[in-house]
Amino acid sequence: MKAKNCVICNIRKGKRFCVKEKDYICSKCCGLIRDPQLCPNDCPYFGSLTEKKGQEELPIYKVLMTTPKGSRSIVVAREKENGNIQFISTLVDEWKMGLKDCFGSYDIPKKEFNRFVGMQPQYADANLDECKEKIKRGILIAETLGLKLPREFSKFKRILGDLDSIELTGSLYKCFDCGKADLTDAEVEAIKEVTLRDVAAGDCGTESETMLYFVCDGCKGKEECEGESNEERALAEAAKARRGRDKRSRYRRSRDRRLI
Numbered sequence: 645m646k647a648k649n650c651v652i653c654n655i656r657k658g659k660r661f662c663v664k665e666k667d668y669i670c671s672k673c674c675g676l677i678r679d680p681q682l683c684p685n686d687c688p689y690f691g692s693l694t695e696k697k698g699q700e701e702l703p704i705y706k707v708l709m710t711t712p713k714g715s716r717s718i719v720v721a722r723e724k725e726n727g728n729i730q731f732i733s734t735l736v737d738e739w740k741m742g743l744k745d746c747f748g749s750y751d752i753p754k755k756e757f758n759r760f761v762g763m764q765p766q767y768a769d770a771n772l773d774e775c776k777e778k779i780k781r782g783i784l785i786a787e788t789l790g791l792k793l794p795r796e797f798s799k800f801k802r803i804l805g806d807l808d809s810i811e812l813t814g815s816l817y818k819c820f821d822c823g824k825a826d827l828t829d830a831e832v833e834a835i836k837e838v839t840l841r842d843v844a845a846g847d848c849g850t851e852s853e854t855m856l857y858f859v860c861d862g863c864k865g866k867e868e869c870e871g872e873s874n875e876e877r878a879l880a881e882a883a884k885a886r887r888g889r890d891k892r893s894r895y896r897r898s899r900d901r902r903l904i
């Protein structure tokens with residue numbers, strides 16, 4: 645039987661059966677209409693190697709991260725050949741729950757994307773590897789605590805690109821001030837315990853959430869030299885990062901002063 649023409653372009657021979665079109669299409673049109681959200685995972689053409697490689701190598705359009713510490717919103721956007729944008733937006737609670745929210749799109753007009761990010765004034769340009777590291781640590785935190793990753797994450801994570809090459813070192817949580825130095829095992833255990841208690845009580849994201857603030861020895865030294873104001877500022881920043889959560893008890897590492 646002679647192959648008939650592709651039902652989309654009607655120019656080239658339709659040699660691939662497309663599940664979406666329910667008819668034969670050509671390889672060129674197949675590539676053009678392929679969409680991770682609409683194509684079934686078991687489509688042999690969708691899963692092809694070239695497609696996977698092509699997806700990861702779309703040029704970066706924007707990498708954004710909110711500046712207040714604590715809960716970070718991170719957006720990675722790539723520009724598609726058609727000029728539209730594909731993006732993933734994640735919320736990472738670097739102090740307690742890890743990766744806790746995700747959404748995105750595989751095709752959104754540039755204008756609409758820019759309007760969306762324009763609504764969040766705390767976004768600043770960020771480094772892709774740094775963002776990947778925060779997200780990967782967020783995954784590790786959630787997994788360590790036994791929390792479920794956001795369902796949407798599996799759908800959009802490929803937009804981030806390769807996470808395997810990103811190495812996580814040191815303690816699970818980092819100094820709440822510099823974000824780099826390790827915390828002690830006892831401190832990490834304390835954070836895990838409080839987080840799990842809050843999760844179990846349904847307190848996360850509410851006013852009764854327990855707020856912890858652990859800093860490394862280096863940052864603690866700095867605070868003591870510059871006096872209480874620095875500490876207060878850090879706490880204010882932490883409070884800002886956890887919008888809408890005002891009243892809460894504050895813990896500090898045991899050998900430190902107890903605040904409030």
Ligand SMILES: [Zn+2]
Pocket residue numbers: 650651652653654655656669670671672673674
């Ligand atoms: Zn065609």
Ligand SMILES: [Zn+2]
Pocket residue numbers: 662663664674678683687689690
């Ligand atoms: Zn297909």
Ligand SMILES: [Zn+2]
Pocket residue numbers: 819820821822823824825859860861862863864
């Ligand atoms: Zn520090």
